[in-house]
Every structure is written in C-alpha cells, then in structure tokens.
Amino acid sequence: MRNAFPIFTVLCAILAIWYAGSVWMNSTWVFDQATRNGQTVTWGQVIPLTMAQDRPLLPPPHQVAENLWKGIAGQAVTSKRSLVYHGFVTFRGTMAGFALGIVFGVGMAMAIVRFRVMDQSVMPWAIISQTIPIVALAPMILTVSNQIGIETKEVPKAVISAYLSFFPVLVSMVKGLRAPDHMQLDLLKTYGASEGQTFWKLRLPASLPYFFASLKVAVAAALIGTIVGELPSGAIEGLGARMLIGSQFGEPLIMWAALFAAAILAGLLIVLVGLVERLANRRMGVGA
Amino acid sequence: MTWAPANPLWLTGAVAVWLALWALNIGLSRRATRAARVAVPLLFGAALVLLWEGIVRAYQVQAVILPAPSVIARTFAGSTAMLWADFVQTVVKGALSGFVIGVAAAFAVAILIDRSPFLQRGLLPVGNFVAALPIVGLAPILVMWFGFDWQSKAAVVVVMVFFPVLINLVAGLQASERMQRDLMATWGAGYWQSMLKLRLPAAMPFIFNGLKIATTLALIGAIVAEFFGSPIVGMGFRISAEVGRLGLDVVWAEIVVAALAGSVLYGAIALVERWVTFWHPSQRH
Numbered sequence: 001m002r003n004a005f006p007i008f009t010v011l012c013a014i015l016a017i018w019y020a021g022s023v024w025m026n027s028t029w030v031f032d033q034a035t036r037n038g039q040t041v042t043w044g045q046v047i048p049l050t051m052a053q054d055r056p057l058l059p060p061p062h063q064v065a066e067n068l069w070k071g072i073a074g075q076a077v078t079s080k081r082s083l084v085y086h087g088f089v090t091f092r093g094t095m096a097g098f099a100l101g102i103v104f105g106v107g108m109a110m111a112i113v114r115f116r117v118m119d120q121s122v123m124p125w126a127i128i129s130q131t132i133p134i135v136a137l138a139p140m141i142l143t144v145s146n147q148i149g150i151e152t153k154e155v156p157k158a159v160i161s162a163y164l165s166f167f168p169v170l171v172s173m174v175k176g177l178r179a180p181d182h183m184q185l186d187l188l189k190t191y192g193a194s195e196g197q198t199f200w201k202l203r204l205p206a207s208l209p210y211f212f213a214s215l216k217v218a219v220a221a222a223l224i225g226t227i228v229g230e231l232p233s234g235a236i237e238g239l240g241a242r243m244l245i246g247s248q249f250g251e252p253l254i255m256w257a258a259l260f261a262a263a264i265l266a267g268l269l270i271v272l273v274g275l276v277e278r279l280a281n282r283r284m285g286v287g288a
Numbered sequence: 289m290t291w292a293p294a295n296p297l298w299l300t301g302a303v304a305v306w307l308a309l310w311a312l313n314i315g316l317s318r319r320a321t322r323a324a325r326v327a328v329p330l331l332f333g334a335a336l337v338l339l340w341e342g343i344v345r346a347y348q349v350q351a352v353i354l355p356a357p358s359v360i361a362r363t364f365a366g367s368t369a370m371l372w373a374d375f376v377q378t379v380v381k382g383a384l385s386g387f388v389i390g391v392a393a394a395f396a397v398a399i400l401i402d403r404s405p406f407l408q409r410g411l412l413p414v415g416n417f418v419a420a421l422p423i424v425g426l427a428p429i430l431v432m433w434f435g436f437d438w439q440s441k442a443a444v445v446v447v448m449v450f451f452p453v454l455i456n457l458v459a460g461l462q463a464s465e466r467m468q469r470d471l472m473a474t475w476g477a478g479y480w481q482s483m484l485k486l487r488l489p490a491a492m493p494f495i496f497n498g499l500k501i502a503t504t505l506a507l508i509g510a511i512v513a514e515f516f517g518s519p520i521v522g523m524g525f526r527i528s529a530e531v532g533r534l535g536l537d538v539v540w541a542e543i544v545v546a547a548l549a550g551s552v553l554y555g556a557i558a559l560v561e562r563w564v565t566f567w568h569p570s571q572r573h
Binding site: 003005006007008009010011014025057058116117119120121122123124125128130131132133134135136137139140142143144147148216220223224227228231239240243244246247250252255256258259262263266267270 | 310314316318329331336350352354407409411414421424425428429503504512516517523524528534536539542543547554
C-alpha cells in the first residue's frame, strides 16, 4: 500500500497531461471554425469547445469514459454496439488461442527436453519464428483458411494468437523441465524409477513455477494476437474490428472506447492468470 | 482435395529425403562439435522446405492456397526492386527510426525514474501494466494524427518499443550490488561516474533483453500501422493489397523479407550483446 500514493500521483499527472493535450490538439479545429465564420475566439471560449466535439483529434478522458460506459452499460449485452459483446468475442478468441498455445508449447517443450535431436533442430527455428512478424502472416492465414473451407473467423484468429502465445510457454517449460539437478535425477535413478515416473514425479512438478510465470506473458501475447487477427479480416465482431470500424468511418470515440475496453480486458486476464498462479503455488506449497 | 496424391513420386521422394535428413540429424546431434550444432538446424530447415515443395507438387495445391517454395523464390528474384522499396519504407523509415527514438526516450525516462524514488514507486507499476496492454490498438489513432506516411508508423513503433525497454532498463539499473555501489561511493564517484562505470555495464544483460523484445515489436508495429492507411508502398500495404488479389506468392516473398529483416535485426543485437556482455555467465560457453 505504500506505493498507492505515488501511483495515484502518476495517474493524476497522466490525466492532466491528457487534458492539456486534448485542449491543444482539438483547439486547431475550433480556431479553424472561428476563422471560417470570421470570428475571433478567446482561450476562455475555446477550452469548453475542445471538451465536447463529435470527432475530436484527442478526446478528453471524460468523453472516453462516457463512451466506454455507454458501450458497456448502455446497451443490451447482445447488441452489436455493446462493448461487452465485442469484448466477449475477443475474449473467446484469446482463450482459444491461449489454450492452443499452451498445448503446443508444453508438447514441444516435452519433446525438446526428451530428444536431443529435437532440441538441436527445432529450438533455433522456434526462436526464428518469433522474429517473423506474425502480423505479416495474419491476412494470409485468414484468406487461406477461407479458401480451404473454414467459414468461421474463430479458427484463423486462434491460430494467430496461438502462434504468439506458444513461445513464452515453450521457453519457460524447457527451462522448467530441466530445472531438477543431477542429485535429484540420480536419486530417482537409485529408486529404479522409469522415465515416465521421473517425468511425472520430478520434472513436471519442478517445472510448474516456470509454467505459471510464463502464462502472464502468454496471455498478453494471445490477446494481442487476437486483436491483430481481427484487424485485417473484414471481421465485424471483436474489439479489433471495432477499432478498424472507428478508423474507417472516422469515429475516434469508437476507437478510443474499443482501445480502453481492450485495456480493461487485458487487465482482467492478467489478474485472472495471477489468481490461478497464486492458487497453484499455494497448492504446491510455495511461499505463504 | 482427395488424399491420393496426383504426383505420388514427388510425395514419396520428399518424404524419403525428409526421413534421410532426419536420420542424419539424429546421428549428427550425438556429436558435440560446433559444426554439428550449426548443421543440424540448417538441415532441419532444408528438409522442411523440401517437404513443403513435395507436398505442394504431389497434391497440386493451388497457388492461391499455398505456393511452392520454388515459385516463391522465383517471385522473390523477379521483384527485388519492389521488395527493396517496401523494405526501405517499412523497416528503415518506419521501424528503425521509431526503434531509435523509442529506445532513446526509454533511456531518458529511466534515468529520471532512477534519480527519484518517488517516480520509481509510482511510474514503474503503471509502466508494467501498460507494457502488457495491446498497444497495437493505438495504431489507427496515431495514423490519424501523423498521416499516412512513415512518420505515423514510426510513432506506433516508438510507443510499442518504449515500455518493454523502460522496464528492463529500470530493473537493470538496480542489478548492481550494494557492496559494489558502496565501493564506488568510497572512491568518491559522482552519480554519472558510478552510472557509466558500474551501473550501466551491470544493466547491459537486462538492456539487451529489452532490445531483443523491442526488435520484433518494432516490425509488428510498423506493419500493423500500414493496415490503417499507407502510401502505395510498404510491406504491410503490399501484403494486404496482394492478399486481396490472391497473389499469395508476392505475400510469401514479403514474409521472407520480413523474416530476414527480423532475424538480421535480432542477430545484430545478439552479436553486440555478446561483444558487450562477454563477462556474463550466459555468454560463457
């Protein structure tokens, strides 16, 4: 709690800068209007006008909050204008990609730790795969899955988000499965434990802290992947699609509301994963 | 599409070569020589490309679904001028300039944070949270502010790169030990002296970790920003335009360029890292 005051101060400072910025950026429009009408305006008249434009360059915080509130609470949850609805679509995509990424990442890590040849041939390519910007692949994944007869947008979205989220899981799991030291491995050998038993009783439990640490990174990556997957698809559902619609129709307020909805979703996901991590740690007897 | 291949010879050939290379890899991976460590991943990659070529030819997969590597290579060789122009627009003008500005800004803010414990406690949790947000979403807004040309792409890259680098930098500046800092103090070193001689070098492993994350983010940011509007040049523009025309060979050629650019950037940073942080345990083989 001793951090609460500094954090609060920083947040207030950000709000103040934001207000100043929106006055500054939106004032050009007000001045333009005034000169067009042959009027002169003073700053005292300008500032209220910058606070309530329909298409502001930088909407002030209260306008964004108002729009966000309208999007979340002002609509029926099933409405196409409801941010809860779009947020849920994005959440569903994120979870599908996240699950796929975990399965893929853990499976590959197991193979890499077990087989030396997998370690040497696959690991470098897994690293290279992350230097390829996935967004370059995203539009193509969408069209191709359309071509081979996958009608829903869910599958390509999940693939893109799994591609981004498998890597942190893979790296941490490889580290985690190798975490038991020689003493422990030797001990199990003296017990006459088979390879499967060593895996279940030693390697897997030892890797769990690494696994949960990687989940936070992976879930943030999965959300980014889902939003990117919604962008070029001509999709009409999801927070990414809302941003695209706002951009194409020149409605900044829609964009900002969708952006903040995405931020809230990201925060919720991270809190959720943090809770799961704490539960699992308590169950495993780590910390208090 | 049926499961019986139209050209079974290509399929059996490709699978046979794949199996042979895989067996060779198993043999090679038992040796611990340096050459083997380089050869194994290269052979694996080559086998993958061969298998891809074989499957595409055997099943006569249409080019609008998956072009064969040979077709992509031909397209790549035939349109180098266009690919180069796209590369300059997106990577050099958009990603690299944004990367440099973002990293510089992160350094400046990190020093500020470092000098004030109050800012450290306030700004760091906020920065940590922002780093996990889908910042790509800012792309349409920044494109609206800075116009369609590379300036808006650079702006997106600046925002995307800033937070991961900042967090790693601040963590790195705390990496030197109390004893070491006290030693600097007993020598009468000022803030900047102890910064340059002790704390920055100690922070280097963290800094490079942040820079590596930032290289991939920079390319992602520059390409995504082009989906929201761009001049008629640039990798993101070309990809979305060619996908619309089902010119997938061009798309794949751009992906090859993106992969090369990403790998070269990452590799360059990893090389500098090895040169700068030769003392760190992870660099001693």
